[in-house]
Amino acid sequence: MTAHPGRPPAALGAPTDSPLIGVRQEPQLLWLCIRFPQLALDIHTPGNASARVVVDADNSVHRASAAARAAGIATGMSATAAAALSSTLQRLPRDTRRELRALQRAAERCCRLTPTVSLAPPDAIVLEVRGSLKLFGGFAGIQDALRATLAPLGHAYHWAAAPTPEAGLLLARCRREIKVEDREQLPSALGELPLSSLGIEVNLLRRLQQTGIRNLRDLWRLPRAGLARRFGPELVAYLDRIRGERPDPRPQYHPPLRFRAQSELAESTAEHATLMVAGSGLFQQLGRFLRAHDAGTATVCVRLLHRQSSFTPIHVGTRHPVRDASHLLHLFDHALQCAALPEPVTGVEIRCTDVRPFTPGCRDLFRNAATEAQDWQYALEELEARLGTEAIRHIAPVDDHRPENAWMSGAPAGRGATPRRQRPLWLLAPPQRLARRDQRPWYRGYLTLHSGPERIESGWWDGRECRRDYYIASNPAGVRLWVFQDLKQQSDTWYVHGLFG
Amino acid sequence: MSDIATAAGGFRYRLWRGLDPLPSGLPTGFAALDALLPSAGWPAGSVIEVITPAWGIGELRLFLPLMQRLSQQDQYAVWIAPPYTPYAPALTQAGVSVAGVVIVQPPQPQQTLWSMERLLRTGACGLAMAWPRQPTPRTTRRLQLAAQSGHSLGVLFRRQHAGPCRHTLPVALSLRLDAAENGLAIEVLKARGGGQLPAVTLVWP
Structure with a gap:
């Protein structure tokens, strides 16, 4: 009897090389992948039959509607070229945030089919359905439930089921709506798929195509070490994930709490x-x-x-x-x-x-x-x-020469430069026009000017121009006022704008 | 009584007079006023009343040193139902941090005193100034209790009305202001623990 290093010694009398009894082989997972090929278009008024394209940030066509495709517009074409092909073409900007929200809505609905739902942005979700097969009475039952679940959203979709999420996504991207039960069947099911359907970057794809590799089968025939050396380890890791030879953990989608x-x-x-x-x-x-x-x-x-x-x-x-x-x-x-x-x-x-x-x-x-x-x-x-929420306010100074714009109501974070000349503690908003008696400004008594003028002339750029001469004045009751003479008006018009409380 | 007080000199305020202990004073920032008031400053944890013939004669300037100190201590100064807009540049000019200034503008005038009572009761509010329309002795007593429990200062600004008939409010300190040449004349109508106090005229620095 020999004791293997790292393994507990077997009990006396028991055969050392017998297979372990009672360990069942784990059933393979089954990932149902759902891809919404027109999601980028669907988020802008679904069901519209006109020729429309969603344009990426780099001005290339990301998705084209059926009518646009009929006119010869293809994905990856420049937006200008697309516009030349169709005169009635409608161009829509791509909105990845709304796409993600639409995807989350779909994922939330799919949570009734299985607890294991995860997003595969930009346009797909993957569900692990092995555990739900019995509940829904087989795979056909799940498909029916899926159709009913996604129908209200109105998105067209392609599905595929495979033992690994990447394989499922690959099949769904190629619109092969099939179910591959076993990992052993993956090479034959995926072998004929073209390289262009792989989720790899364009430059790598071009280099692979230049070496004469047309489909996945060609790729799998090549030695791994050489492939990793020539095209980088990421490609090999991706191929391994497709065949399930490398773990592919996916973040689970949790619906928002309500x-x-x-x-x-x-x-x-x-x-x-x-x-x-x-x-x-x-x-x-x-x-x-x-x-x-x-x-x-x-x-x-x-x-x-x-x-x-x-x-x-x-x-x-x-x-x-x-x-x-x-x-x-x-x-x-x-x-x-x-x-x-x-x-x-x-x-x-x-x-x-x-x-x-x-x-x-x-x-x-x-x-x-x-x-x-x-x-x-x-x-x-x-x-x-x-x-009411409007009753509570904070105030903050703002950098502006015009007194009525030099403060704001709201967040207490604002900053502004402190004015050099004295400013009143009370502001009258809007300024109040002063009455005149015997050609002199009057505010509960004749006003006496103490200091000034301070010329404030600003705001010609936004249409609220002000041109004023400010003075500090007081009335017989002892109220100190901040008054100004409006220079924009022809006649001698005076206003009170604040009180030095 | 006044002889003893004179004899005791600087210890005048420590004499027991059979009254409630005087609240500790918050320095007003004006030496003449501090010397006059029995608590050697604004009485903390109480409500005071300021009567002025018109808004704008300097009634806010009287409280600027206190606001300045509160903003250094990260305490809030609340303005409840002010008659005009407090002007933020002028406050920063006076060294008051606007982050600690909160303005409450209740949609109905009768909510002014309720808001003040609620805010006085929190410990974080150092100064609550209100411009109420009709404070009554009953509501003022509630404010006084709230100010005591929150240990904050409440100020009721009132405009002097023509008639001699008005409520006497149960406040710790009642001041009547009048404009003076480059300053403010202050008459102490009532001060808890003070008796009859002479008038004082402050000159702005």
């Missing part, structure tokens, strides 16, 4: 307390959902359902993602108090599509700056819930 819950009221009511009780249960459900997914939310839509009219929407928003049900309920309470209900409520529904990763704030044993900052945020959120 929460929706509804609660029917025993009888229709407009009573605040009853609605709060119903809302409380729903928000607690939402809190549990968020906690279970380690997520938070910043927007929740609550719908108060009515019998006659459809519903009253109530928006509950926070400034940072939260998952504290009681805080959300508190904000809902404020918003509900301000909501006008057209008729009694028969049910409450909450929807939350904005589920985001949640980072809990640090908790300290003692009250510290972090909890104070959180208190502050909560207070502002409450104010927004009750007064």
